Amino acid sequence: MTTTAPDVDQSDTIRLAPRPGSTGGRWAEPPPPPPPGRGHGRLGRLARGPAGDPVWVRPALLALLAGTALLYLWNLSASGYGNSFYAAATQSGSQSWKALLFGSLDAGNAITVDKPPASLWISGLSARVFGFSSWSVLAPQAIEGVAAVGLLYATVRRHAGATAGLLAGAAFALTPVAALMFRFNNPDALLVLLLVAAAYCTVRATERASARWLMLTGTCIGFGFLTKLAQALLVVPALGLAYLIAAPTGLRRRVLHLAGAAGAIVVSAGWYVALVDLWPAASRPYIGGSTDNSLLQLALGYNGLGRIFGSS
Incomplete structure (x- = not known):
């Protein structure tokens, strides 16, 4: 009885060259293709941008x-x-x-x-x-x-x-x-950067009702307060209203998220206000522009209500 070797589909395999000293080659599976988006390096992906x-x-x-x-x-x-x-x-x-x-x-x-x-x-x-x-x-x-x-x-x-x-x-x-x-x-340059960052974080928060992104919004505004005081707060009503109207979740959660963002503003700005006021006045510089050597008074007076009512 004679047998015949099964046909080999050479489209699915590749013929490897014989090793030195061997009598022939061997059959092997082809290497898998590279995963999509791989093989071009991080720099290439940066230059191309998102796939869509x-x-x-x-x-x-x-x-x-x-x-x-x-x-x-x-x-x-x-x-x-x-x-x-x-x-x-x-x-x-x-x-x-x-x-x-x-x-x-x-x-x-x-x-x-x-x-x-x-x-x-x-x-x-x-x-x-x-x-x-x-x-x-x-x-x-x-x-x-x-x-x-x-x-x-x-x-x-x-x-x-x-x-x-x-x-x-x-x-x-x-x-x-x-x-x-x-x-x-x-200081306006950093203030504008921080407020644009706050707007970006609000957009991200509104897309998925993300409390984390909204907290980042509050953090940006808090550091904006440490840049030019109350001017950073002028955008708060607009950003808060946008989230309150558009966030895809219930009203209660939206209000809670906004309360958390308000807390982030207080914490990210308040730590420095507290540090200045708790630091012994005799060992720190006088707070320029204030009338009582207080950063909080500077925020409410000369750089706050004083600029609105022209009394500074």
């Missing part, structure tokens, strides 16, 4: 961010040290950690500037790392501007699409007041 986007979207976004950086950083030192009042506080923060903590106008910690020090923390650290110069003072604000443009794009894109996001980012970047603000060292 047209191929031109991510290059357009990268071009927008690069153009914004060029616009805000080009010839930046022509502004010198910008606002010399805050530049002096940045220099003090580069020389004294206590001055950095309190936003002192001088390294001897006699008096602070008339704002909370969050923006000075960033520029002060920049001056500590790179040395005190025009660039180390002004570049942090320009970078904050680029970040704000990117966050605005991400915020608008989630509901209106990539094209609308790119248009919103470009309009924001080219607005003259924004171009001036992000090339100067007033």
Whole structure:
């Protein structure tokens, strides 16, 4: 009896070359294809963007961010040290950690500037790392501007699409007041970045009734308070109303989530207010702009109701 070898479908197998010294080759299964989206590296995925986007979207976004950086950083030192009042506080923060903590106008910690020090923390650290110069003072604000443009794009894109996001980012970047603000060292640059971040977090929270994202909204606003006090609170009614109306959950949960976000504002801003007021007055600088050496009075008086009613 004779037998015949079964047919081999060579489309499903590959013939391996014989090893040296062997009498023949062997059959083996082909290697599995690479998983989708793999094999191109993280840099490639960053350049391509999400799978559902047209191929031109991510290059357009990268071009927008690069153009914004060029616009805000080009010839930046022509502004010198910008606002010399805050530049002096940045220099003090580069020389004294206590001055950095309190936003002192001088390294001897006699008096602070008339704002909370969050923006000075960033520029002060920049001056500590790179040395005190025009660039180390002004570049942090320009970078904050680029970040704000990117966050605005991400915020608008989630509901209106990539094209609308790119248009919103470009309009924001080219607005003259924004171009001036992000090339100067007033606290407004960080304040705007934090408020755009709060809007982004609110959009994310509203999509799935996420208490976590809403707490992040409150945290952004709290640090905005530590940047320019009550101005950061002006967006709270709008963001809160948007979540109260649009979050896909029951009214009770929406109210509870908003209460949690309010608590996040209090905690993220209140820790510093408490630290300043609990610190012995004799060993810290005088709170500039206040009438009783109190950060809370500064928030309610000169930088609060005083600006609304013109009594400061």
